[in-house]
Amino acid sequence: MKKIEHVGCPFNYALGVFGDKWSLLILRDIVIYGKKTYTEFSDSRECIATNVLADRLAKLEENGLITKMKDPQNRRSYLYQPREKALDLIPVLIEMICWSAKYDEISGVPKEYLRRANEERTGLIKEIRDGFTNVV
Amino acid sequence: MKKIEHVGCPFNYALGVFGDKWSLLILRDIVIYGKKTYTEFSDSRECIATNVLADRLAKLEENGLITKMKDPQNRRSYLYQPREKALDLIPVLIEMICWSAKYDEISGVPKEYLRRANEERTGLIKEIRDGFTNVV
Numbered sequence: 386m387k388k389i390e391h392v393g394c395p396f397n398y399a400l401g402v403f404g405d406k407w408s409l410l411i412l413r414d415i416v417i418y419g420k421k422t423y424t425e426f427s428d429s430r431e432c433i434a435t436n437v438l439a440d441r442l443a444k445l446e447e448n449g450l451i452t453k454m455k456d457p458q459n460r461r462s463y464l465y466q467p468r469e470k471a472l473d474l475i476p477v478l479i480e481m482i483c484w485s486a487k488y489d490e491i492s493g494v495p496k497e498y499l500r501r502a503n504e505e506r507t508g509l510i511k512e513i514r515d516g517f518t519n520v521v
Numbered sequence: 522m523k524k525i526e527h528v529g530c531p532f533n534y535a536l537g538v539f540g541d542k543w544s545l546l547i548l549r550d551i552v553i554y555g556k557k558t559y560t561e562f563s564d565s566r567e568c569i570a571t572n573v574l575a576d577r578l579a580k581l582e583e584n585g586l587i588t589k590m591k592d593p594q595n596r597r598s599y600l601y602q603p604r605e606k607a608l609d610l611i612p613v614l615i616e617m618i619c620w621s622a623k624y625d626e627i628s629g630v631p632k633e634y635l636r637r638a639n640e641e642r643t644g645l646i647k648e649i650r651d652g653f654t655n656v657v
Contacts, residue, residue, distance in 0.1 A: 393629025395621030480613040485531030493529025
């Protein structure tokens with residue numbers, strides 16, 4: 386795909402950091418679904434190819450959105466955790482959820498989630514954030 | 522690129538409709554910058570290829586985000602206009618602007634725009650919407 390020049394435009398910046406389809410789905414898995422491991426990401430219903438998954442995880446780490454650390458329970462495996470830069474995307478993700486729920490005829494967003502997204506957004510964001518500790 | 526299955530997930534739906542990089546930049550041009558013509562889209566700094574532009578405009582129309590109409594001032598040319606489905610993306614676009622402005626060291630978002638996005642969002646959304654008439 387042709388490279389998009391970054392020229393101070395917020396959309397070019399956002400697209401460069403998380404605008405790739407797979408990057409966004411991995412961020413969804415981490416931030417919204419609380420997934421932490423390579424295996425959990427692989428198991429997502431979109432069936433991301435392992436080479437794409439490895440590439441996008443490395444890019445998300447390089448761009449400061451996630452950290453990779455040794456799993457204290459299993460030193461041979463790794464845990465991925467969101468950084469502030471990823472948690473600050475929660476409002477973008479919530480707006481996308483609300484928009485899709487309005488227009489997608491087979492939307493799977495639970496009604497109660499949608500109600501909170503619209504009426505108690507600050508609380509919902511806090512609850513999602515509180516699911517992560519020691520964020521850097 | 523491997524097809525992402527749509528399974529009721531709001532992110533898959535959103536990615537399918539406007540998640541392509543070029544589609545999002547065209548929506549930016551239409552909704553935020555008020556561009557209306559093929560020539561104006563071609564002139565954007567990202568230098569979209571004409572075949573990609575034609576393809577994405579057709580997809581945005583097919584997905585119900587924009588309408589194409591004959592220019593009343595010049596019957597040989599066309600005007601593109603956002604539909605409600607595109608205008609309802611304004612909150613997503615604004616959240617992306619706020620996020621990029623926070624993290625992009627060379628962000629080009631004017632401070633006053635950012636202040637309004639944070640403090641007077643309802644008014645800003647209304648002002649953007651009011652720039653379009655006869656939206657269907």
